[in-house]
Amino acid sequence: MNSLTPPCDDDHREQPESQVLSLRIEAALFERLNGHAAKRGMSVQDYVVRTLVRDDFDERFKASVERTERFYGHSARSAGGLA
The missing domain is CATH 1.10.1220 (Arc Repressor Mutant)
Incomplete structure (x- = not known):
């Protein structure tokens, strides 16, 4: 089983401690x-x-999203610009 396959109910092996992101x-x-x-x-x-992994990443990311929404308007989120 590769690391991207979710475990089945009867699969009790531990998940790897890290994953690969390309x-x-x-x-x-x-x-x-x-x-x-x-x-x-x-x-x-x-x-x-x-x-x-910085402690303030979540807050900085949220602030960036909010600034972007103010700049482009809330339609940026619905248009697929922001998740």
């Missing part, structure tokens, strides 16, 4: 991330993970 981003954004990571002596992958 992400495709545009080159310009990758270069920006790479620059931020390089300033800290980190790989892009380590920089992104470190950013995601």
